[in-house]
């Protein structure tokens with residue numbers, strides 16, 4: 474299981490994405506960012522994805 478906390482990339486936000494693969498995490502983050510942060514799909518740049526990946530951690534929970 475992989476886990477990513479939105480606040481780890483600088484948002485004041487309690488969202489946590491959980492998934493089996495990095496693509497699951499990206500997909501959940503994209504949905505979350507557009508729905509809850511008013512971001513557009515084109516705002517999710519490779520730079521942001523790199524930050525998400527760097528802050529995605531393995532979790533047993």
Ligand SMILES: [Zn+2]
Pocket residue numbers: 479480484486487488505509510
């Ligand atoms: Zn968030």
